[in-house]
Amino acid sequence: MIYFLEDDNSIRELVVYTMNSTGFDAVGFSKPREFWAAMEQELPSLILLDIMLPEEDGLQILKKLRAASATKKLPVMMLTAKDSEYDKVLGLDSGADDYMPKPFGMMELMARIKALLRRAGAAEENAREYALGGLFVSPARHLVKVDGKEVQLTLKEFELLCYLLENDGVVLTRDKILTRIWGYDFDGETRTVDVHVRTLRQKLGSCGGIVETVRGVGYKIDWKG
Known part of the structure; x- marks a missing residue:
């Protein structure tokens, strides 16, 4: 209005x-x-x-x-x-x-x-800032913490995490993620998304499990905050 x-x-x-x-x-x-x-x-x-x-x-x-x-x-x-x-x-x-x-x-x-x-x-x-269990993310400050300790992510990993958080509960296909984060399609090649999700999970440590795989579709985060 x-x-x-x-x-x-x-x-x-x-x-x-x-x-x-x-x-x-x-x-x-x-x-x-x-x-x-x-x-x-x-x-x-x-x-x-x-x-x-x-x-x-x-x-x-x-x-x-x-x-x-x-x-x-x-x-x-x-x-x-x-x-x-x-x-x-x-x-x-x-x-x-x-x-x-x-x-x-x-x-x-x-x-x-x-x-x-x-x-x-x-x-x-x-x-907006996100807090889920031991995970804290501040897009404005480009800050990620796990259990109170700062985690260093690459730009693409950070953008991927924020994109998933923005779409809480929504399953994002690999193609959507490619278009949003990389700006173009890889002619059906979506392995780059899987690689970045894997490294993101590793860096998030105890909080890595918040990024869920939806078999045959893509990824999502279930967060109610």
Whole structure:
């Protein structure tokens, strides 16, 4: 869900219509009090926020969002008629993730929204840490520990482990693993996956058994954390 707070009816209706027509779920609000009421019911995945608003301006709203633990990392894009460098810097310094001055084209706006959502998704995934028994993995810090001791993995081994953890309980075929980790197929040759799984298990020692073989299909990790 995307929330758009904008008091100009024509702009708000056009943007909301365009977002809903291109696969997003979007709702528009003309006044901050309507926006805050909706925030109490459901948090969106992204907020488009005008600066010049009745009741309270967009920068005040942004500061409130960044001050609250539930919304401090929520992606926010500022949309405003102001295009001076000062206003842009002020918005970004206040915690905005992106900034787009009016007038703007719908295609560019949609592209910027998609890019911001991708960045937010990647950041959220990287911020996640995994703990399973004696195994600890931090993708953001590129850190793996087994029973409290750091384990050195090659880049491919680390990416393979993270890919399996991201897909907890899902069986990943060798072809999927090849495409994701190596970026291409080996014309049906999947031995390289088996070799890397074997060395990964060896390096994980007592925790190596978390990587399960699904005969005739591929590999998976069963982890509920």
